Amino acid sequence: MAKDIDHEENVQGTEICILVYRQGVTVYANREAFQSLAKWMQRNANSPKNEYYECNVFWDLMTNAATLGNERPNIWVLFDKHTYPAFKRDRKGKSDFELKFMTVEKGDLDKMRKYLRTERYPEHLTPKRKQIPC
Numbered sequence: 001m002a003k004d005i006d007h008e009e010n011v012q013g014t015e016i017c018i019l020v021y022r023q024g025v026t027v028y029a030n031r032e033a034f035q036s037l038a039k040w041m042q043r044n045a046n047s048p049k050n051e052y053y054e055c056n057v058f059w060d061l062m063t064n065a066a067t068l069g070n071e072r073p074n075i076w077v078l079f080d081k082h083t084y085p086a087f088k089r090d091r092k093g094k095s096d097f098e099l100k101f102m103t104v105e106k107g108d109l110d111k112m113r114k115y116l117r118t119e120r121y122p123e124h125l126t127p128k129r130k131q132i133p134c
Helices: 007-011 031-045 057-061 106-113
Strands: 016-021 024-029 054-056 075-079 100-102
Touching (some): 007 031, 007 057, 057 075
């Protein structure tokens, strides 16, 4: 967690539902959630060059009480019948789906752009520079 963002204050009142379907991903959220996301995006935009700052939506915007199972989740994901099988499940049936926003350099994007025609992301392009823990 970034020192400049107070987690519990930032997630208070946030609610996000993420729909994953064959044509894409749609994020439905209340205004508090978008305000929280805006703080994370500003943090990423102001990050030092050559460092990968990220916002992991589930990790950074989930309330502590929901993470501990003391209240219903304020962030959840729903899949259509086509996308549901694509994600692994834990013993409780929860998926391993993640939604992240990551700051990278132009060179990293140039490497990814080479695969635009095939639209397939090769594993070896996973960023290897220092990631800043949230």
